[in-house]
Amino acid sequence: MTKQEYIQIGRDSMKHNHNMQLYARQKRMQKRLTKMLEQAANDLVAALTELAEAFRKAAEKMRVVKMKYSDLYVSQMPTSVTWECPHCGMENELSYTEFCAEYGEPYDWEYTKATCPRCGETYCLGNQEWE
């Protein structure tokens, strides 16, 4: 081979090497890009799912707002009665059942007399406040 041919082989070899490096870099870039695209697609799907759920909830709310409403009435059981002696301020508490046994039914309570066990004074049961 001539000197010129050797030089040519050397140049080709270098060129080939360079091309291989370029190819490898290109492959890596492609892989990275694919990964980024997949991530972006996943994020997009998640965002769209969230948006669809928000729309569904808003539509449900609109549907409910348009409906007729009914007020609620809750019946409650009386549990206890508390009151204070108007003379000495002694606080008293009886269960509703005990209070009724002692002073009768609610419509009998007003003007019913009670005697304070602490100061011994007598007083009248007054207004009822139901809570």
Ligand SMILES: [Zn+2]
């Ligand atoms: Zn008293």
